[in-house]
Amino acid sequence: MTVIAPQSSAAVTRGTGRADAPGGPGSARAARLRRRIGDNLQAYAFLATGLLCFALFSWWPLVKGIILSFQQDNFVTDPIWVGMDNYTAVLDDPLFATAWLNTLEFTGLALLFGFAVPFVLALVINEFRHAKGFFRFAVYLPVMLPPIVSVLLWQYFYDPGNGLFNAVLSGVGLPTSDWNQSPKMAMISLVLVSTWSNMGGATIMYLAGLAGIPGELYEAAELDGATVWQRIRHVTIPQMRFIMLVLLLLQIVATMQVFIEPFQLTGTTNPETITVMVLIYRYAFTINHDFGMAAAMSVLLFIVLGAFSALYLRLTRKAD
Amino acid sequence: MSSLTRSLISDADLRRGNGRLIYRLVLGTLAVAFVLAFIFPLYWMVTGAMKTPIELAQPSPTLWPTEWHPETYLEAWRRLEIGRYLANTAFYALGGWLIQLIVDVAAAYALSKLRPILGNVVLGGMLASLMLPAAALLVPAYLTVAEVPIFGVNLLNTPWALWLPGAANAFNIYVLKRFFDQIPNDLLDSAGIDGAGRLRLLWHIILPLSRPVLAVVSIFAIIGSWKDFLWPLLVLQEAEGQTISVALSRLASTGRVTNNEMFAGLAIASIPMVVIFMVFQRSILNGLSAGALKG
Numbered sequence: 001m002t003v004i005a006p007q008s009s010a011a012v013t014r015g016t017g018r019a020d021a022p023g024g025p026g027s028a029r030a031a032r033l034r035r036r037i038g039d040n041l042q043a044y045a046f047l048a049t050g051l052l053c054f055a056l057f058s059w060w061p062l063v064k065g066i067i068l069s070f071q072q073d074n075f076v077t078d079p080i081w082v083g084m085d086n087y088t089a090v091l092d093d094p095l096f097a098t099a100w101l102n103t104l105e106f107t108g109l110a111l112l113f114g115f116a117v118p119f120v121l122a123l124v125i126n127e128f129r130h131a132k133g134f135f136r137f138a139v140y141l142p143v144m145l146p147p148i149v150s151v152l153l154w155q156y157f158y159d160p161g162n163g164l165f166n167a168v169l170s171g172v173g174l175p176t177s178d179w180n181q182s183p184k185m186a187m188i189s190l191v192l193v194s195t196w197s198n199m200g201g202a203t204i205m206y207l208a209g210l211a212g213i214p215g216e217l218y219e220a221a222e223l224d225g226a227t228v229w230q231r232i233r234h235v236t237i238p239q240m241r242f243i244m245l246v247l248l249l250l251q252i253v254a255t256m257q258v259f260i261e262p263f264q265l266t267g268t269t270n271p272e273t274i275t276v277m278v279l280i281y282r283y284a285f286t287i288n289h290d291f292g293m294a295a296a297m298s299v300l301l302f303i304v305l306g307a308f309s310a311l312y313l314r315l316t317r318k319a320d
Numbered sequence: 321m322s323s324l325t326r327s328l329i330s331d332a333d334l335r336r337g338n339g340r341l342i343y344r345l346v347l348g349t350l351a352v353a354f355v356l357a358f359i360f361p362l363y364w365m366v367t368g369a370m371k372t373p374i375e376l377a378q379p380s381p382t383l384w385p386t387e388w389h390p391e392t393y394l395e396a397w398r399r400l401e402i403g404r405y406l407a408n409t410a411f412y413a414l415g416g417w418l419i420q421l422i423v424d425v426a427a428a429y430a431l432s433k434l435r436p437i438l439g440n441v442v443l444g445g446m447l448a449s450l451m452l453p454a455a456a457l458l459v460p461a462y463l464t465v466a467e468v469p470i471f472g473v474n475l476l477n478t479p480w481a482l483w484l485p486g487a488a489n490a491f492n493i494y495v496l497k498r499f500f501d502q503i504p505n506d507l508l509d510s511a512g513i514d515g516a517g518r519l520r521l522l523w524h525i526i527l528p529l530s531r532p533v534l535a536v537v538s539i540f541a542i543i544g545s546w547k548d549f550l551w552p553l554l555v556l557q558e559a560e561g562q563t564i565s566v567a568l569s570r571l572a573s574t575g576r577v578t579n580n581e582m583f584a585g586l587a588i589a590s591i592p593m594v595v596i597f598m599v600f601q602r603s604i605l606n607g608l609s610a611g612a613l614k615g
Contacts, residue, residue, distance in 0.1 A: 042518055043436030050427030050493065051442065057461060057485035058449040060469060065460035121350075127329050128347055135350070136605055137597075138358040144593040146547050148565040149586045152572055153365055156579070164364065167381050196357070201608065208609030215326040222330065231328055257455035260549050264569055277455050284459045285554065294459045302456035309451040 065302075068295035086296035090283075093293075098271055099279040102187065103256055106275060109191040110255040115248060118199045122206030123236070136207065140200035150197040151264045155180070158189055158265075180265045186272045190261040198254075202247050209243040210236070242315070249312040253305050276301050362590070369393060369584035376579040389580070396584035400571055405564040406588060412479055412552075412563060413545040416486045420541050421534070423487040428496035429522050433508065443497070446490040454551075461485060462554050481555035486545065492537050499533040500526060536607040539600050546593055564589045 044051075069086050073079035090096055125135045142150060157164045158179035166176040180189040213236065221231045237244075259277040266273040268282055276297065284294035334343050368376065369392045371385045397403050427446075431439050465475045465485065475481040508521050527534070552563045562570070568585050571577045577585075597604060 039434065040436045043430045043434035043439070046426045046430035046434060046518070047436065047439075047442065049423045050446075050487070053423060053484055053488040054446055054449065054490075056468060056470075056488075057464060058452065058457075058488045058490075059445065061457045061460035061464050062452060064464060065457060068460055068463070123328070124346065124350060126327055129331075129334070129343075130347060131351060135354060137601060138354040140605065141358050141362070141594070141597065144543065144597045145590050146549070146565045146593065148549055148569050149365075149590050152568060152582065152586055153361060155572075156368070156583075157361075162377055162379050162381065164381050167379070204605055204608050205611070210327070213327075218326055218328055218330070228329060236328060253453060257453055259455070264572070277458075280455070280459065284462070291459055291463065298456045298459055302453060305453040305456060306451060309453065313447075313451055 065295050065298055068291060069299045070292075072292050082292070086290075086292040087300075089290075090293050090296045090300070093279075095271070095274055095279055096297075099274050099276045102273055103258070103275045103277075105187055106191060106194075106258050107252060107255040109187065110194055110258075111248070111251060113191060113195040114199055114202065114251055114255070117195070118202035119206055119240075119244070121199075122203050122210055123232070125203075126207055126210040136204060139203045142197045143200040145197065147197060147260050148264065151193055151261055154189075154193040154196070155265055183272045186266050186270065190258070190265055190273060193265070194255070194258065194261050202251070205243060205247060206240070209240050213239045246312060246315060249308050249315070253308050253312070256301070256305060362594075365583055365590070366587050369396070369580050369587055371580055373578045373580055376583075392580045393584045393588070396581040396588070400577060400581060400585055401567075402564070402585050402588050404560070405562060405567040406592075408561060409546060409563045409565070409589075410592070412482050413542050415479055416483045416545045417538055417541045419483045419487050420489055420492060421538065424489055424492040424496060424537070425522075425527070425534075428493045428500055429526060431493070432497045432500035433503075433505070433521075433526070434518065443493075446488075446493055449488065449490045450494075458550070458554070465555055476555055477558050477561055482545065482548075482552060485551075486541075489541075492541070495537060496530070496533060499530055503529055535600075536603055539596065539603055540607065543593065543596065543604075 070081060070083060071079040072082045072085070121139065125132060128135065158181075160166060160176070160178045160181060163179070165179065169176050177185050179185050217235045217239070218231055221235050226234065257277055258275050259281065262268070262270070262273040262275055262278050263281070268274070268278050268286060274282075280294050280297050280301070282288065283290050283297060288294075333339055367385055370389050371382070372387060372389060375382060375386060430436065431443050465481045467474055475484070503526060507525060511521055511525055547565070548563070549565045549569070553566045553569070556562050556566065559567070559570070564585075568582075568589060571585065572582060
């Protein structure tokens with residue numbers, strides 16, 4: 001079969017239709033229509049598997065999640081519509097507030113470290129005339145590790161009895177800690193390992209942004225007598241504002257879905273570190289075996305995160 | 321260095337007065353800090369596996385194993401069946417990569433070059449899925465995989481539970497489509513007149529031109545599936561079929577594993593990723609940087 005790129009196919013068929021159409025304009029139109037149907041069928045044949053995967057595993061779960069949040073389903077008999085019951089059950093759960101507050105605490109602390117530290121590091125590394133490659137490699141190395149490896153490794157570091165951290169702390173005469181096993185330090189412990197394993201990505205992206213700032217801007221600022229600090233404030237930060245905002249949104253969305261750190265380090269029953277995702281996991285798969293409640297909680301999380309995601313997409317699409 | 325490539329602090333400033341000394345000091349301090357923070361933990365993991373459990377249990381950790389026991393790696397491989405989980409993970413990663421590539425390249429090609437009716441609506445629907453936080457879809461996605469609508473099959477405990485949802489990757493389709501969009505249509509037209517079919521155009525013209533983007537998509541697909549934890553934890557519950565991450569998490573909570581064997585398991589799970597990073601460092605970091613600049 002002859003294939004012509006779709007953008008030009010209409011023009012070409014029109015041309016040939018006029019030139020050799022003994023049956024008159026009617027049959028030419030029919031041939032054109034057949035051609036267009038054929039083109040579309042072919043295109044959808046290429047799209048079919050992708051469309052099916054999205055329909056089944058992305059679009060349908062969204063719909064199903066919303067339906068499920070208004071149902072009670074034991075997966076044996078037909079599901080029953082229960083109105084807002086799942087939502088009221090979730091809101092009445094004393095762990096609801098705990099989970100959201102813990103998640104906010106984690107996100108807040110993670111931003112404190114994970115937003116500021118990579119920026120400062122990138123700022124310094126970008127000034128280096130040597131060994132930049134080493135710094136880029138080292139900071140990104142933990143990002144490559146499977147997250148469970150990082151978390152399990154840090155679990156050994158945190159060990160109050162024979163862990164590396166306490167050994168170092170007592171070695172230099174500082175007070176030791178029970179880290180993930182102490183209620184006070186549990187959340188900090190989760191944030192530390194999460195920051196360690198994830199900050200490489202942000203650092204690399206900031207470095208890319210910094211490399212793109214035109215040198216003339218610094219040149220001009222320096223001629224105007226701007227100090228280094230003033231150059232950072234009036235040149236670097238304004239130039240980086242967009243990428244900083246994008247990374248801020250991405251980090252909020254990512255850290256609010258935190259799961260693996262509390263799951264492995266402090267367990268799903270520790271009230272100090274139950275996050276929204278841990279609570280969803282508990283509702284669905286461990287304690288309650290109640291998919292309706294899990295779905296209701298998921299919808300609430302979805303609404304909160306969806307707002308940030310939408311903002312992110314608007315920002316980045318506009319920049320295109 | 322020319323003034324065009326200068327950064328915050330000029331070369332001249334770095335050479336002047338204390339500039340050079342301060343520069344050396346900051347560079348040295350940060351280099352040491354980076355070695356301690358990012359390289360040393362890996363050293364600790366690799367050598368920890370070679371210490372005895374007794375040495376590991378001492379309250380004062382040793383920097384250097386007093387007795388070397390490299391055979392722990394073999395024991396962990398055999399006793400913890402690390403080999404099996406490693407093979408599982410590799411199988412899921414490679415299969416998932418292949419399916420992602422086939423499905424997403426075909427979709428991106430159709431959306432970029434074949435432009436069917438409602439193509440933009442389809443693309444919009446796919447991109448909208450980027451807005452859906454994976455976590456919020458976890459429970460309904462799990463139930464969908466347990467009983468796939470229309471087909472009525474149960475994919476739990478099969479590789480398809482990872483592969484098919486993984487193929488619905490809007491990010492891949494978006495990146496591929498953007499790249500395909502830049503390939504001039506004239507190139508396809510001239511080949512098309514020679515009678516090449518659509519599949520042949522894709523295979524012989526588009527794909528060879530798209531090698532760089534295919535490489536980046538492939539690397540990130542494999543890294544992504546290697547690092548995945550929560551989804552495989554849910555959909556692969558039979559121990560024999562688990563990924564190495566899920567198996568390590570399960571083994572860690574059984575308490576029947578000695579510390580040195582656990583360290584060996586962690587090291588073995590990391591090696592493929594570290595090797596990939598060393599080989600494809602440039603593609604990975606540049607891919608990330610390009611993403612940052614384009615948003």
